[in-house]
Amino acid sequence: MKPEHKAFYQDMLASLRSGTLAIFAGAGMSVKSGLFDWQGLLIEITGDLGGEFKPRTNLAVVAQEHINQVGGRGVVNEKYSIHSNETHP
Numbered sequence: 434m435k436p437e438h439k440a441f442y443q444d445m446l447a448s449l450r451s452g453t454l455a456i457f458a459g460a461g462m463s464v465k466s467g468l469f470d471w472q473g474l475l476i477e478i479t480g481d482l483g484g485e486f487k488p489r490t491n492l493a494v495v496a497q498e499h500i501n502q503v504g505g506r507g508v509v510n511e512k513y514s515i516h517s518n519e520t521h522p
Contacts, residue, residue, distance in 0.1 A: 448454040464470050471492060478499045479486040 445454065475490075475492045475495045476486045479490060479495050482495065482499060482502065484490075484495070
């Protein structure tokens with residue numbers, strides 16, 4: 434094993450043991466496990482803002498506008514958490 438790989442695995446294991454390991458995976462991981470993707474989440478948010486979702490809707494703009502209107506991302510997190518708990522109790 435290459436030294437840089439060994440160091441990476443040691444660091445990852447240390448993070449896992451300390452409870453600080455974070456894995457960033459693409460939306461395909463969540464979709465395959467039954468969770469909705471970014472577009473699915475923001476279609477609902479678009480409606481909350483009084484808009485209509487269209488295929489060319491800029492999802493980053495929708496997310497930022499929602500955060501601006503409600504003063505944070507708590508509602509986005511809550512919607513994701515609720516859906517997550519419904520699909521994976």
